[in-house]
Structures are given as C-alpha cells and as structure tokens.
Amino acid sequence: MAASSSVESVLAQISSNALGSLRRADDLWQRHRTGEIPAAIAVQTSSELLSAIDLDVVICGGTLGILVGCVLVQRGWRVAVLERGQLRGRDQEWNISRSELDVLLDLDLLTVEELEQAIATRFDAARICFEGSSEFWVKDVLNLGVDPVFLLDRLKAKFLQAGGRLLEQTAFEEAIVHPNGVTIQAGETLTARLLIDAMGYFSPIVQQIRQGKKPDSVCLVVGTCAQGFPESQTGDLFATFTPLQNQCQYFWEAFPARDGRTTYLFTYLDAHPDRPSLEDLFADYLRLLPEYQGVAIDQLTFKRALFGLFPGYRSRLRVPWNRILPIGDSSGQQSPLSFGGFGAIMRHLRRLSQGIDEALRVDLLDRSALALLQPYQPNLAVTWLFQRAMSVRMDQRVANDQINALLAAVFQEMSQLGDPVLKPFLQDVVQFSGLSQTMMWTALRHFDRVLPVIPQVGLPMLIDWLRHYANLGIYSGLDAVAGAIVASQNGIAPRLTNSQHQYYVHRWLDAWHYGAGGDYHG
Numbered sequence: 163m164a165a166s167s168s169v170e171s172v173l174a175q176i177s178s179n180a181l182g183s184l185r186r187a188d189d190l191w192q193r194h195r196t197g198e199i200p201a202a203i204a205v206q207t208s209s210e211l212l213s214a215i216d217l218d219v220v221i222c223g224g225t226l227g228i229l230v231g232c233v234l235v236q237r238g239w240r241v242a243v244l245e246r247g248q249l250r251g252r253d254q255e256w257n258i259s260r261s262e263l264d265v266l267l268d269l270d271l272l273t274v275e276e277l278e279q280a281i282a283t284r285f286d287a288a289r290i291c292f293e294g295s296s297e298f299w300v301k302d303v304l305n306l307g308v309d310p311v312f313l314l315d316r317l318k319a320k321f322l323q324a325g326g327r328l329l330e331q332t333a334f335e336e337a338i339v340h341p342n343g344v345t346i347q348a349g350e351t352l353t354a355r356l357l358i359d360a361m362g363y364f365s366p367i368v369q370q371i372r373q374g375k376k377p378d379s380v381c382l383v384v385g386t387c388a389q390g391f392p393e394s395q396t397g398d399l400f401a402t403f404t405p406l407q408n409q410c411q412y413f414w415e416a417f418p419a420r421d422g423r424t425t426y427l428f429t430y431l432d433a434h435p436d437r438p439s440l441e442d443l444f445a446d447y448l449r450l451l452p453e454y455q456g457v458a459i460d461q462l463t464f465k466r467a468l469f470g471l472f473p474g475y476r477s478r479l480r481v482p483w484n485r486i487l488p489i490g491d492s493s494g495q496q497s498p499l500s501f502g503g504f505g506a507i508m509r510h511l512r513r514l515s516q517g518i519d520e521a522l523r524v525d526l527l528d529r530s531a532l533a534l535l536q537p538y539q540p541n542l543a544v545t546w547l548f549q550r551a552m553s554v555r556m557d558q559r560v561a562n563d564q565i566n567a568l569l570a571a572v573f574q575e576m577s578q579l580g581d582p583v584l585k586p587f588l589q590d591v592v593q594f595s596g597l598s599q600t601m602m603w604t605a606l607r608h609f610d611r612v613l614p615v616i617p618q619v620g621l622p623m624l625i626d627w628l629r630h631y632a633n634l635g636i637y638s639g640l641d642a643v644a645g646a647i648v649a650s651q652n653g654i655a656p657r658l659t660n661s662q663h664q665y666y667v668h669r670w671l672d673a674w675h676y677g678a679g680g681d682y683h684g
C-alpha cells in the first residue's frame with residue numbers, strides 16, 4: 163500500500179473527518195515551515211477608564227482554563243470561562259503520575275472518590291529502551307490515564323455550582339486593555355479586571371506577541387489508540403528501535419488505555435521547509451508500528467487517531483500588556499521534552515492559583531507583576547540542550563546511531579544513580595544535584611559518546627546551557643536557604659506589613675522553589 167493511501171485507509175476506518183483534521187493540522191505545520199504563521203491583532207490598548215467592571219477574571223479557553231476557573235470561583239472571585247466549542251474533555255486519556263494529582267484533592271477540586279473515578283487506567287511498570295542498548299524499567303511514572311471527559315465534566319459542574327459563568331460556543335475575538343480593566347469581545351462584550359489566556363499554542367494573543375516568529379523547535383506527534391495488540395500491562399515512556407532517518411530520530415511511547423493501547427511516534431525538529439508533513443509521519447508510524455508492537459496492521463481495530471504539533475520557543479513569552487496572563491500551553495511554560503501540558507498545570511496549579519488570587523487581592527495586575535506568575539525556570543531551560551541533542555538540522559551530518567548511543571549512556575547513568583535521579587527527570591523535573599551527577603558520570607564514562615554532541619548542538623547552545631545550569635545551581639541554593647528561613651521563622655513574608663511587598667516575596671520564593679525543581683515530591 164502506498165504511504166498516503168495507508169494513512170487514508172486507516173483514518174477512514176476511524177471517522178469520516180479524521181483525515182480532514184490531520185490535513186488541517188498539516189496546513190498549520192506547513193505555515194510554520196514556510197514562515198507564514200498568522201500574527202493576528204487580538205489585543206489593543208486604550209487610555210480610557212472603564213466605567214463599570216462586571217467580572218474579576220475572564221478565562222479564554224476552557225480545557226485547562228476550567229481548572230484555574232474552578233479554584234478562583236471557589237475563592238469567591240467573579241469568573242467567566244469562554245470556550246469556543248463545547249467544554250468537554252477529549253476522549254484520549256492524559257498520562258500522569260499519581261503524586262501529581264494530589265493537588266486536585268488539596269484544592270478541593272475533586273473528592274477522593276471522584277479522583278478514583280477520573281483515573282481511567284493504571285499500569286504496572288514502564289520501559290525506557292534505545293536501539294542497541296539494554297532496557298530500563300520504572301514504576302509509578304506516567305502510569306495513570308486520567309479521563310479528560312470525566313474530569314472536565316466534574317470541574318464544569320463545580321464551577322457552575324460555585325457561581326461561575328460558562329459561555330460555551332463563544333469564541334474570544336479581541337480584547338482592549340484599559341487602565342482599570344479589560345474589555346473582551348466574544349459575541350457579547352465582557353469586562354474584567356484580568357484576562358487569562360488559556361487558548362493553547364495557537365492562541366491569537368500569543369500569535370500577536372510572537373509576531374509570526376518561527377519556533378526554535380517543533381515536536382511532531384502522531385499515533386492511535388487501537389485494539390488487537392498482544393495483552394500487556396506495561397507501557398513505554400521513551401523508546402527507539404531505528405537509527406536516524408530523514409534527519410529525524412523517531413521516539414515511541416505506548417500506554418495501556420481504557421479502550422485499547424495508545425501508541426505514539428514523536429520527533430523533535432526545526433521548522434525547515436523540507437521537513438516531513440504530519441501525514442508523512444503518520445505513514446511512517448503505520449509502516450513501523452508492526453515492528454514496534456509485534457502486530458500486523460490488519461489485526462488492529464483503530465479507535466482514535468492522535469496527532470499534534472508542539473511549537474517551542476527558547477525565549478520566554480513576554481506579555482507586553484497589563485492585565486493579561488497566559489496559562490497552560492499558551493504560556494509556553496511546559497517542558498520542551500515532553501510537552502505534557504496537563505502534567506505541567508497539575509504541578510503548577512497550587513502556585514498559579516495562589517498567585518492569581520493574591521494578585522487580585524492586592525490589585526497587582528500590571529504586566530511586570532503578572533510576569534512573576536510565569537517566571538523563568540532554569541530547570542526547564544536546561545532541557546533545551548537535551549532536546550537539541552535529540553534532533554538534527556537538515557544540513558547536519560551526524561552518525562545514524564549517535565542519538566541512540568548518547569541516550570543509552572545517559573539513561574544508564576541515571577538508572578545507576580537510582581529513582582531519586584531518574585524519576586523526577588521523567589516527570590519533567592530536573593534538579594541540580596541529579597543533573598550534575600548524571601552529566602559528570604556520563605562525561606567520565608562515555609566521553610566518546612558525549613564528544614560528538616558538542617558540534618551537533620553547537621557552541622552558542624552549549625554556552626547558553628551553562629548559564630541555565632549555573633542558574634539552576636543558584637536557584638537551588640536560594641530555595642534551600644529561603645526554605646530554611648521560612649521554616650525557622652514561621653514564614654518571612656507574613657512579617658511584611660505591605661501586602662504588595664508580600665506578593666513579590668511570595669512570587670520570588672515560588673520562582674526559586676519551582677525553578678529549582680523543589681516542588682517534586684516523588
């Protein structure tokens with residue numbers, strides 16, 4: 163079967179619009195490759211004061227927005243959530259680790275029973291393996307599948323019950339920032355003190371800020387959920403079984419799902435015009451899937467097609483306006499390795515909701531105060547080097563097995579250092595001590611594999627990485643000192659009488675804590 167006809171025939175089995183959705187995503191990817199990324203005018207400013215402000219917060223985009231909306235409305239704020247479609251979670255589970263879900267209980271978003279119901283799948287252990295090397299196994303990492311349909315349904319009900327206003331089938335059109343509030347056009351006109359942008363990677367607000375700039379890298383992902391695989395209660399977190407091909411290293415993931423097995427193929431690349439389309443990648447996925455999972459395509463019953471394009475920017479998103487705060491995928495605050503945006507919001511929900519609550523209470527909604535809610539995170543910034551080391555430029559000559567050999571060496575060292583090093587890394591939390599030990603042992607024991615990476619990533623990237631690595635060390639030190647002071651004196655911030663000063667102290671403490679990976683608790 164020709165490559166594109168295999169994609170057409172599998173997607174036709176799934177639904178009549180699956181191919182159309184893939185091709186729409188491909189159009190977007192094509193525009194990224196050719197540099198025709200739209201730069202909408204979504205936000206304007208006005209010096210006029212608003213005479214009345216109806217709401218405290220309008221959240222544009224409901225998928226992850228409803229999480230923050232729910233916390234804020236429960237704290238007594240007047241909140242509206244705008245969703246251009248119907249607010250409903252996708253059918254495909256979000257994979258996450260159990261400890262990351264505790265925040266839903268702590269913030270009273272779910273009861274223990276509801277959380278149990280939200281967890282649709284669990285599996286025992288997960289594998290990490292690279293072509294030509296041995297396997298590594300971990301337990302309790304990304305081994306749960308949360309059902310987005312159930313979760314969003316519960317949150318929606320709680321949001322409405324607590325007095326939140328939900329506007330479905332209502333798309334954000336534009337906003338005007340006034341000195342004392344924001345006007346939001348979305349069919350009707352809303353006024354609020356703060357606009358939260360939760361419209362995902364392709365948010366019109368973010369597109370205006372990025373001004374059509376090409377992303378520094380893109381992660382393309384394609385996959386399916388299907389039935390007919392050999393029975394397995396284990397997953398793959400990170401697997402390769404092919405060398406570099408077409409200047410792409412293919413990575414695979416597999417998870418037991420409620421209605422079958424989910425398998426993904428993903429790759430990191432730049433937005434060069436000659437890069438493959440999502441449809442090409444889907445064809446490669448179907449070609450390689452039988453070898454990966456040991457099953458013929460015609461034995462599978464496909465339930466869902468899954469695909470996405472995650473653009474990544476090394477520079478932090480700097481919002482030029484007051485009263486606007488991006489959260490979720492639009493903020494670009496998730497790991498450039500996993501792009502696990504649900505996991506990222508779970509880790510930051512406590513910090514974010516406390517911070518937004520405080521910003522509203524002390525009325526610090528200017529852009530510099532809000533920027534502290536999405537601070538620089540050296541523990542994520544260091545991972546850009548790893549992402550770069552797992553991708554190859556179109557004009558680069560790199561040995562076909564180089565990426566596999568490097569990854570095998572790094573994971574061998576991490577697994578010898580044990581769970582305290584391996585597990586946080588796999589959950590997108592890089593810590594100074596674990597990173598330093600891994601780098602040191604990898605460099606000492608596998609110098610031959612590390613050396614070729616230097617020309618591959620380039621000196622500027624390496625120097626930049628050293629800066630972030632040094633910052634990670636500094637943040638870890640500051641977090642440890644601040645933590646000890648707070649513990650010994652029952653909190654330094656409460657001693658400040660000025661509540662606006664307190665806001666800044668809290669944000670810096672959070673920035674050090676999260677930026678150092680101090681929020682990780684197994």
Ligand SMILES: Cc1cc2nc3c(=O)[nH]c(=O)nc-3n(C[C@H](O)[C@H](O)[C@H](O)COP(=O)(O)OP(=O)(O)OC[C@H]3O[C@@H](n4cnc5c(N)ncnc54)[C@H](O)[C@@H]3O)c2cc1C
Nearest residue numbers: 223225226246257333334361362470490491502503504505
């Ligand atoms: C194939 C795939 C698998 C994934 N697996 C995982 C996983 O296992 N674990 C994990 O943690 N993450 C996973 N992710 C990532 C995760 O799904 C995202 O990070 C998460 O959905 C981001 O949520 P968001 O609300 O920020 O953005 P989005 O999911 O993009 O949602 C944006 C919301 O805004 C709405 N919207 C957009 N424009 C407007 C507008 N103009 N007006 C009003 N509303 C608007 C949209 O309808 C949507 O509801 C996966 C992603 C993909 C593509």
